[in-house]
Amino acid sequence: MTRSVSSQPATAEERAQLGRMLANDPAFARRYVRDIRLETALRGMMKSEAAHEAGLVPARRGPARWAMAAAALLVLAAGVAVSLWLNAPHDIVLSGELRVLRDGEPLRLAPGDRLRAGDEAFAGSIASCRLRDGSQLKLDAGSRLVFDRRARGERVRLALKEGRLFLRVAEGRGRFSIASEHGDIEALGTVFGVETDGNAAVNASVFQGQVAVRSQRGELRIGNGQSARVAAGRPPEPADIDPNLALLWAREKTVFMERPLGEVADWIEANSSFTMRMDSDLRRETVSIAIPEIPMGEVVDILALIVGASIETTGAEFVWQRE
């Protein structure tokens, strides 16, 4: 009985009938209670889960497509300072909210304010700001970052003291280098991430393009969907880290409501190491989806189910075909 009415409130008549059945059949009462307990637990857990994820709500514009050549950078630092240099022609302009210390004093920043060399930013929750050149910087909760500028030229230096950093650089802008005491990581026009752990090692993960990981012991170049690790006194080595999982924390909570599948596919490409291949008919197919906080591969599976398509996978390339 619970199962037949759980999706909508019971009527007075149904409740009266339930009362009669409970009074006359103890075995039914036992089954009913078991069902109710499962129903309550399921609802409680799913509500809690839904509270942390975007819902199926309309009226939100789909995200703009980022340029394929844009670069993203993730730095995970746990007790190890990692520095990042960005060839940016302008100061950094804040468009999100961060708690900032300037000369040791709290600074109240508003959208449009400029950060100066020496400013130290703390993120109480995931915080995002946009650089004037169009690049996007995102800090994970609990992260601490020092902004700096080199004495010569316009190169900006970012030193991540703690936490995780995600950086997506606008197309055609400067190169990135990340320095740590164990090695340097240089982006060669790419989307990539870097992580350091408490064991004083640095991991780099590539979304798109190539990254050169260098230490005093050698150099390693990695490409799409690959990761590398540099430990103290060791040459860079390939690492078994999936960039799509490493960068999951930085993914926007996104809802597409009746948007073309092609737009969703573009968003997936901009937020993963995957490449989507589909014909123009499929690209025009309209879909609605709240992107859950699950690996992007599973998001692709759900989309395929929604539009009734099958997918063949070759490495990081997903080829869509209508079933």
Added chain:
Amino acid sequence: MNEHTNREPEFLRLFTGARDDIMAYIYSLTLSHADAEDIFQEVSLLLWEKFGDYRPDGNFRAWARKMAWNKTQNWRRRKGETVWDPDAIAALGAAFEDEERERGTLTDVKAALEHCLVRLSAVNRLILQQLYGESRSYKTLARFLKRSVRGLKVTAHRVRERVGDCVERRMAQERRQA
């Protein structure tokens, strides 16, 4: 000041532990989540007001069920519904007590459920999340998934059956290991 004010920590401990069980009981009486939540608020206040009457060696869940039953009967009267026969409420109370004694509290059910939900495919989990977490209607969800309402109901029913069976197995396993 209420004479039981100094028992506040005890009340909070008992109430927090039994909260989900009380909600399940009220839902079993109303079969309406919205009404159950309203009644639950009233019951929560009543439990604190009457906590001075509760004996520390008593069964808090059974005591809370009596309060919830009274509140729900009042709710039925306000709605002009037939109040249940005492045999019905006795059978329901006994079934809840038997379940709690033999299988554990709702906290135990949730622990087993957590184990089972991670084993679901992403699509099936999405269906449950939308139906139970977001309270989507079958009609809305079917349109979203581009499926028929009937087909979605069948799928949801099967998923729920599978989850229910998994929870039963998991709880039985936990009891054997305890």
